[in-house]
Amino acid sequence: MNNICWYIDDKPAEMATFSRILREIFQDSLEIREICPPFVHKSDYFHLLEDPNIGCFFIDQKLQDNATYSGIELASDLRVNDTKIPIYILTNYSKYPEEFTGSEWSVEDIIAKDKIRDDSEMYKARIIRRLNNYSDILQEREKRFQYLLRKSLNNSISSEEYKELDQLQVIRVSPILSKEIESLNQVDQLLKTYNEQLDKIKRAEK
Numbered sequence: 001m002n003n004i005c006w007y008i009d010d011k012p013a014e015m016a017t018f019s020r021i022l023r024e025i026f027q028d029s030l031e032i033r034e035i036c037p038p039f040v041h042k043s044d045y046f047h048l049l050e051d052p053n054i055g056c057f058f059i060d061q062k063l064q065d066n067a068t069y070s071g072i073e074l075a076s077d078l079r080v081n082d083t084k085i086p087i088y089i090l091t092n093y094s095k096y097p098e099e100f101t102g103s104e105w106s107v108e109d110i111i112a113k114d115k116i117r118d119d120s121e122m123y124k125a126r127i128i129r130r131l132n133n134y135s136d137i138l139q140e141r142e143k144r145f146q147y148l149l150r151k152s153l154n155n156s157i158s159s160e161e162y163k164e165l166d167q168l169q170v171i172r173v174s175p176i177l178s179k180e181i182e183s184l185n186q187v188d189q190l191l192k193t194y195n196e197q198l199d200k201i202k203r204a205e206k
Contacts, residue, residue, distance in 0.1 A: 010066040056086035079106040
C-alpha cells in the first residue's frame with residue numbers, strides 16, 4: 001500500500017490538531033506529511049505525484065486565506081494529473097455545499113472536521129480500502145508499461161498496444177509536463193509585460 005499522505009492547511013493551529021487526529025486514526029498505516037502554509041501555485045504540488053509511495057491528499061477547503069485557490073480548486077488540478085489518486089477535502093463548513101458544486105467529482109469525500117473523530121472507524125476503513133485500490137492500480141500500470149515497453153523494443157508491439165504505451169507514458173510524465181507548462185506561461189506573461197512597457201517607451205520617445 002502506498003502510505004505517504006499529504007495534509008495541506010493554511011492555519012498552523014488547525015494543522016497541529018488534525019495532523020494529530022489523523023495520526024491517531026491511522027497510527028502506523030499512513031505517514032502524514034504536512035504543508036503549511038500552502039504553496040503559491042497549484043502546479044507547485046504536481047511534483048508530489050511523482051513519488052511512487054504517495055497514497056492520498058487531505059486538503060483544507062479554506063486555503064484562500066493564504067493562497068489564491070481553494071482546496072476544491074487544488075483537488076481539481078491534481079485530479080487532471082492523476083485520475084485515480086484519492087483526495088479528501090477537510091472543512092469546517094460542510095453545511096455550505098455550494099462551495100463544492102460542480103467539483104465534487106474531483107474528490108472521494110468532503111469530511112467535516114468536527115465529525116472526523118466521531119466517524120473515525122468508518123473513515124479509516126474507507127480510506128485504507130481506497131489506498132489499497134490505488135496502490136494496485138499503480139502496480140498494474142507499471143507492470144503493463146514495462147511489458148509494452150519490452151515489446152516495443154523487440155518490435156513485436158501492435159498499433160493498439162503502441163497507443164496504450166503512449167497513454168501510459170503520458171500518465172507517468174504528466175506532473176512534470178504540467179509544471180513545465182505553468183513555468184512557460186509565466187515566462188510568456190513576463191515577455192508580454194516587457195513588450196508592453198517597451199512599446200510605451202518607444203511611443204513616449206516619438
